[in-house]
Amino acid sequence: MSKTRIILDFQADSTxxxxxxxxxxxxxxSVNILRAKIEPDQAGRLLMEVEAPRDALEKALDFLAEExxxxxxxxxxxxxxxxACVNCGACTAVCGSGALVIGAPxxxxxxxxxxxxxxxxxxxxxxxRVISVNF
Amino acid sequence: xGERYRTYQEVNERIRERKAxxxxxxEYLSLVDEKGVSAAAERVDVVTTGTFAxxxxxxxxxxxxxxxxxxxxxxxxxxDVPAYAGLAAVDAYIGATEVSESRGLEYGGxxxxxxxxxxxxxxxxxxxxxTDCYPRREFEGDLYxxxxxxxxxxxxxxxxxxxAAATNSSNRTIYTYMGILLPRCGNVTYSTSGQLSPLFKDxxxxxxxxxxxxxxGGGQGYVAWEGTQHNPGQARDDAGVPLGPSGTxxxxxxxxxxxxxxxxxxxxxxxxxxxxVGIGVAVPVLDSDLASSLAIRDHQIFTSVFDYSVPSxxxxxxxxxxxxxxxxxxxxxxxxxVRTAPLSSYHKARQITGALKDWILQGRFFxxxxxxxxxxxxxxxxxxxxxxx
Numbered sequence: 001m002s003k004t005r006i007i008l009d010f011q012a013d014s015t016x017x018x019x020x021x022x023x024x025x026x027x028x029x030s031v032n033i034l035r036a037k038i039e040p041d042q043a044g045r046l047l048m049e050v051e052a053p054r055d056a057l058e059k060a061l062d063f064l065a066e067e068x069x070x071x072x073x074x075x076x077x078x079x080x081x082x083x084a085c086v087n088c089g090a091c092t093a094v095c096g097s098g099a100l101v102i103g104a105p106x107x108x109x110x111x112x113x114x115x116x117x118x119x120x121x122x123x124x125x126x127x128x129r130v131i132s133v134n135f
Numbered sequence: 136x137g138e139r140y141r142t143y144q145e146v147n148e149r150i151r152e153r154k155a156x157x158x159x160x161x162e163y164l165s166l167v168d169e170k171g172v173s174a175a176a177e178r179v180d181v182v183t184t185g186t187f188a189x190x191x192x193x194x195x196x197x198x199x200x201x202x203x204x205x206x207x208x209x210x211x212x213x214x215d216v217p218a219y220a221g222l223a224a225v226d227a228y229i230g231a232t233e234v235s236e237s238r239g240l241e242y243g244g245x246x247x248x249x250x251x252x253x254x255x256x257x258x259x260x261x262x263x264x265x266t267d268c269y270p271r272r273e274f275e276g277d278l279y280x281x282x283x284x285x286x287x288x289x290x291x292x293x294x295x296x297x298x299a300a301a302t303n304s305s306n307r308t309i310y311t312y313m314g315i316l317l318p319r320c321g322n323v324t325y326s327t328s329g330q331l332s333p334l335f336k337d338x339x340x341x342x343x344x345x346x347x348x349x350x351x352g353g354g355q356g357y358v359a360w361e362g363t364q365h366n367p368g369q370a371r372d373d374a375g376v377p378l379g380p381s382g383t384x385x386x387x388x389x390x391x392x393x394x395x396x397x398x399x400x401x402x403x404x405x406x407x408x409x410x411x412v413g414i415g416v417a418v419p420v421l422d423s424d425l426a427s428s429l430a431i432r433d434h435q436i437f438t439s440v441f442d443y444s445v446p447s448x449x450x451x452x453x454x455x456x457x458x459x460x461x462x463x464x465x466x467x468x469x470x471x472x473v474r475t476a477p478l479s480s481y482h483k484a485r486q487i488t489g490a491l492k493d494w495i496l497q498g499r500f501f502x503x504x505x506x507x508x509x510x511x512x513x514x515x516x517x518x519x520x521x522x523x524x
Contacts, residue, residue: 086187086399086411086480090314093322093476103464107481125315127189127401127409127478129241 005074137423159488176426185487188479192292207269243408245400296334305444310405328484333416344505350415352398356388434459
């Protein structure tokens with residue numbers, strides 16, 4: 001069992017289908033929706049944390065592909081340009097999930113991707129503009 | 136002053152002979168832990184301090200050189216950021232917080248300064264009313280830092296000796312120069328390097344005065360004057376360490392010797408542009424009083440948490456905290472545990488103490504005795520309309 005954050009991109013014609021329900025019921029995924037933007041008849045997007053055995057997750061991903069739903073893994077989405085970062089820590093002020101932390105002894109910014117919920121507050125909190133999120 | 140250990144002349148002689156014992160502020164604290172203050176004072180000549188934080192009251196004077204035919208510039212912009220040109224023909228001052236006329240709060244004077252230091256081209260536009268001696272009315276073109284005659288940082292207020300910590304008791308997120316403050320005291324931000332910060336280590340400005348040579352933005356600069364809003368009359372503890380915003384420095388230094396590792400433009404969302412300035416001060420261990428103040432550490436330095444949701448110059452203070460508490464990542468506030476976050480980079484501050492130490496050990500940086508001391512008395516005045524008879 002491992003926790004993974006995935007972003008699902010729906011075409012307008014898919015938003016009527018109970019996709020999340022099927023992921024839970026038919027593929028046994030434990031799903032926690034972190035962010036959602038779905039309007040009827042429009043393309044939509046879901047960020048979810050899923051917990052499942054590896055083979056169940058792979059089957060679920062195959063199902064999503066068949067349904068024409070784009071899947072991206074969250075870890076790849078938030079980017080901190082460590083070279084340009086000044087390690088001030090301003091972003092950690094707004095990071096409620098604990099994905100961005102700074103402290104003793106190194107006082108260098110640490111990004112724990114698995115904790116990120118892509119709330120994007122850090123993007124505007126970063127004074128040197130080195131954090132970007134694609135969601 | 137207590138027991139005297141060495142003079143400036145002796146320290147500089149030892150630097151010249153490559154015999155000086157130089158420790159960073161953190162190394163000095165470790166030595167004090169191990170051997171005690173007296174032993175550390177006997178052994179150590181110089182302790183290096185540092186800070187790297189957003190300092191809005193910064194900017195640079197530039198001289199463009201004369202065009203042919205010459206122009207007496209009246210309105211000047213650099214990358215669309217207005218610079219003040221109410222000076223001689225081709226002198227201007229670009230303030231760090233001035234914002235772009237085309238890009239708004241995302242780009243400002245601090246970015247122009249960073250672009251210059253990074254040796255990126257900057258676009259100059261100048262207009263003038265034209266005179267017999269300066270007939271030209273317009274000039275436009277790209278230039279680089281090294282094309283300018285002079286370009287020097289002249290920051291009216293840097294290196295605050297202590298600063299407020301910030302929180303927000305209101306029900307909405309607020310955007311401030313202390314960063315994004317979440318509702319219902321959802322976070323606390325603070326901005327000093329605490330036990331590394333120059334003016335905490337010499338709280339009565341005995342070795343930091345007018346003419347003191349400092350590390351500035353990766354190059355060497357000088358203390359030009361007391362900084363604006365210099366407030367030595369702030370309440371202090373028994374060791375002389377102020378309990379809130381107190382002394383400030385006005386600093387000057389050649390932009391051409393600086394680098395973007397220690398001078399960086401920044402933006403505070405919905406507030407505006409500022410400039411991260413890296414500053415380091417080398418404090419000579421002249422006597423036992425300085426040896427003691429150099430041993431001050433985070434749990435002995437206090438500030439207050441102010442409620443920035445109150446739009447008044449007299450914001451309520453919610454509680455007093457030590458920098459050790461702030462640095463732990465959590466403080467107790469209004470009955471709950473609140474996350475804390477720095478705005479000042481302790482990591483960069485540490486790098487500055489190391490870089491300054493290396494300069495001294497290599498004989499590239501000598502200590503200078505203040506030409507005159509900063510005021511030790513006086514407070515900050517408020518802006519209130521005066522009765523005019």
